[in-house]
Amino acid sequence: MQQENAFTTALNLILSGDAVLGEIVVLSLAVTLTALLVSAIIGLPLGAALALARFPGRSFLVVTFNALMGLPPVVAGLAVYLMLSRSGPLGWLGILFSPSAMIVAQTLLITPIIVSLTRQVVEDLWGEYEEQLRSLGSSRLQAIPTLLWDGRFSLITAILAGFGRASAEVGAILIVGGNIAGYTRTMTTAIALETSRGDLALALGLGIILLGITLSLNAAAYVTGRLAQKAAG
Amino acid sequence: MHGSFSILPLRADGLTYVIRGRALVDNVSFVVARGTRTIIMGPNGAGKSLTLRLCHGLLQPSSGSVTWNGAAQVNGRKRHAMVFQRPVMLRRSALANVVHALSLTRFSSADRQARASEALARFGLAELARRPARILSGGEQQRLAMARAWALDPEVLFLDEPTSALDPAATRAVEEMIEAFHADGMTIVMTTHDLGQARRLADQVLFLHHGRLLEQTPAEEFFERPRSEAARAFIKGELLW
Numbered sequence: 022m023q024q025e026n027a028f029t030t031a032l033n034l035i036l037s038g039d040a041v042l043g044e045i046v047v048l049s050l051a052v053t054l055t056a057l058l059v060s061a062i063i064g065l066p067l068g069a070a071l072a073l074a075r076f077p078g079r080s081f082l083v084v085t086f087n088a089l090m091g092l093p094p095v096v097a098g099l100a101v102y103l104m105l106s107r108s109g110p111l112g113w114l115g116i117l118f119s120p121s122a123m124i125v126a127q128t129l130l131i132t133p134i135i136v137s138l139t140r141q142v143v144e145d146l147w148g149e150y151e152e153q154l155r156s157l158g159s160s161r162l163q164a165i166p167t168l169l170w171d172g173r174f175s176l177i178t179a180i181l182a183g184f185g186r187a188s189a190e191v192g193a194i195l196i197v198g199g200n201i202a203g204y205t206r207t208m209t210t211a212i213a214l215e216t217s218r219g220d221l222a223l224a225l226g227l228g229i230i231l232l233g234i235t236l237s238l239n240a241a242a243y244v245t246g247r248l249a250q251k252a253a254g
Numbered sequence: 255m256h257g258s259f260s261i262l263p264l265r266a267d268g269l270t271y272v273i274r275g276r277a278l279v280d281n282v283s284f285v286v287a288r289g290t291r292t293i294i295m296g297p298n299g300a301g302k303s304l305t306l307r308l309c310h311g312l313l314q315p316s317s318g319s320v321t322w323n324g325a326a327q328v329n330g331r332k333r334h335a336m337v338f339q340r341p342v343m344l345r346r347s348a349l350a351n352v353v354h355a356l357s358l359t360r361f362s363s364a365d366r367q368a369r370a371s372e373a374l375a376r377f378g379l380a381e382l383a384r385r386p387a388r389i390l391s392g393g394e395q396q397r398l399a400m401a402r403a404w405a406l407d408p409e410v411l412f413l414d415e416p417t418s419a420l421d422p423a424a425t426r427a428v429e430e431m432i433e434a435f436h437a438d439g440m441t442i443v444m445t446t447h448d449l450g451q452a453r454r455l456a457d458q459v460l461f462l463h464h465g466r467l468l469e470q471t472p473a474e475e476f477f478e479r480p481r482s483e484a485a486r487a488f489i490k491g492e493l494l495w
Contacts, residue, residue, distance in 0.1 A: 153342035155312055157406075158332045158358045167354065171345045253345045253386045 031226035041203075042223070046230055049207040052120055052194065053187040056127035060183055064132045065176065068139025069169050073147060073161040083140065089133035094126075098196030101126040105197065118199040123207070126193040131183035138179035142172040174250045177242050188235060261322040261333050261409055262288040262441055264309065268318035271304050271465075279304050280465040281318065286410070291432075291442040293452045293473070296462035297493050302445040303339075305462065306412045309443065310336045332359075335408035339415040341399035343387035349374060351387045352402045359406060373405035374398075377431060393424025400431045411435060413444040417451065429454065449489065453477055461485045463493075 034042050071082060103109050105117040105125070116122045146168045154164050169176065191209035198205035200214055208227045215224035264286040271279040279301040286292050294302045307313045309320050344351050352370035361369060374380045379401055382390060387398060396416060403411055413432070417425040425448075432455060436442055446452055452459065456473035461482065468482040480486045487493035 150342055150344075152307075152312055153338065156310060156336045156338075157355045163358065167344065173345075253388065 027221035027225050030222035031229060034222060034226040035230060039226075042226060042230075044203060045206055045208055045211050045227065046234075048120065048205070049188070049209070049231075050234070052123045052207060053127060053184065056124045056131060056187050057180065057184050059124070059128045060132040060135050061180055063128075064135030064179075064183075065139050065169055066165060067132075068136040068179075069143040069165045071136065072140045072143035072168075073164060083137075086133045086137045086140070090137055092130060092133065094130060094190040094192035095196065097130045098126050098193035101129060101193070101197045117197060118201065118205060120198070120205060122197040123194040123205060126197045127187040127190070130190060130193055131187050134186055135179050135183050138182060139169075139172075139176060142175040142179065143168045146172050174246050174253075177246050181239055181242055184238065185235065188231065259324065260288050261324055262286065263323060264410065264441075264443075265321045266305075266309065266318070267321065269305065269308055269315050269320065270317045271301070271308060271313060272316040277316075278465050279308065279315075282462070282465075282467040283318075284460055284467060284470045286441060286443055289436075289439055289441055291436055291455055291457045292444070292460060293456035293458075294443070294445045294460045294462060295447070295449075295452055295488070297488060298447075299464075300462040301465040302462055303414050305460075306336070306414050306443065306445055310334060310412050312336075332406070333408055334410035334412065335403040335406045336412040336414065337396070337399050337403050337416050339418055341395040343390075343395055343398065345388055346386070347384050348379065348387045348390065348398050349383040351398065352405050355402050356405060369405050373401040376404070377401045377434075391424075393420050393427065396420060396424065397427055397431065400428060400435075404431075404435060408440065410441045410443060413442065415445050415447065418447065425451070449491075461488070463488075 071079070071086070101122060102117065104111045105114065105122050106112055107117075114121075116125075143165075147164065150164070150168065150171070154167065159167070189209065191213050194205070194207055195210050195213070198207070198210065200206050200210040206214075208231045212224045212227050212231075215221070215227075266282055266284050269279055269282040270277055282301070282305060284292075294305060296302050304313065308315050311320070344354060346354070349370055352373055353366045356366040356369055357363070371380070371383065374383050377397060377400065379394070379398060382394060382398070387395065390398065396419075400416070416432075417428050420428065429451065432442060432444070442455070444455070446455075453473070456476070458470065458472050459476040460467060461469045461471070461476070461480070461484070463482075463484045468484055469476065469480065471481060476485065477489065480489060484493055
């Protein structure tokens with residue numbers, strides 16, 4: 022019975038445009054999308070470079086990035102915590118328990134995903150394009166922007182994977198953000214907290230919104246990607 | 255087209271390409287003179303495509319050398335281009351594909367657009383300019399690849415079985431383009447397994463078999479009186495490997 026009531030209350034919370042709920046949603050999206058943007062800026066060129074460059078230790082780097090795709094969020098959180106804590110090397114920044122720290126932690130989590138998936142996409146494309154591009158006089162370095170642009174439809178999936186990882190995780194942002202109400206409380210940390218406190222309505226409401234956002238973002242990306250791909254061949 | 259100085263003749267001296275102990279191109283020497291059309295023929299696995307790639311610089315010979323008369327690259331601009339069996343088009347418009355190729359040379363960005371449009375117009379592809387290159391038909395893509403190569407203004411064009419995946423109409427269109435390039439003074443080096451095509455286009459024939467060059471013969475003579483037994487069998491259609 023309680024679940025049913027919780028569900029109704031959750032829907033009411035969403036439909037009435039509850040201010041606290043809204044604040045949490047906005048902060049979550051701000052943190053995750055910023056981390057995603059930073060990761061894409063770092064990860065796309067880095068992944069492409071890793072696909073094309075030949076240097077000793079390359080295989081080691083490839084395996085490392087692949088392995089880091091499975092980095093447990095709490096471990097990422099712990100690492101960032103140690104870096105940003107007052108006695109840590111970046112403690113002077115004073116950003117622990119702030120949204121900035123959460124962005125750093127999520128960037129650390131999803132950059133390896135974008136690097137590894139980009140490397141795979143670009144490596145496959147290079148296999149197809151190498152002779153033609155070399156014939157035209159393109160160096161490997163010059164090929165990077167060309168291949169990133171030509172891999173754009175596959176790379177959307179890499180970006181979405183990063184978004185999915187960041188929006189779903191709770192461990193990292195809980196450790197470095199601290200789940201402070203009205204400041205660093207996000208959808209996932211709030212769901213964890215409210216569930217343990219027994220406020221299932223808010224938790225459920227947030228869960229529904231989180232699922233809804235993830236679903237609509239993926240659907241939008243899929244549809245636009247498909248249409249664009251159809252147009253571009 | 256290129257003023258007085260030329261990168262030709264092209265000389266291959268003892269060209270050898272070895273993979274896993276097997277010489278796929280074995281001590282091949284020949285000369286390509288300016289303004290000529292050279293057709294490289296031979297059964298499957300003779301080393302035709304490898305020879306082209308060695309000449310174009312996509313592969314490094316295990317031994318032997320490819321020498322041009324002077325620098326094959328001037329102001330960062332390669333003076334020989336290649337058209338492949340299957341054209342590789344980027345996921346952008348036909349025009350943008352040509353512009354991209356030009357951007358890898360020293361054409362200024364203003365010149366690129368004009369030059370690319372000129373290349374498409376010259377070969378009747380202007381209507382396709384805005385179309386995504388990868389949804390064009392195979393024949394259209396190959397003609398676009400030819401126009402792209404032409405836009406680069408190479409002195410020598412290598413073509414690797416450019417029509418083997420095309421229907422007769424598209425094949426004729428590509429052959430007409432080759433003739434037009436040749437009329438412009440471009441030197442052509444091409445592989446084909448199509449005897450009819452070789453008869454139509456060749457000035458001289460290089461005949462390869464098992465990686466060895468069995469003859470370098472003027473075209474008429476090659477088809478009338480081939481010097482080697484293998485070439486005789488090949489022309490009769492009896493030598494496939």
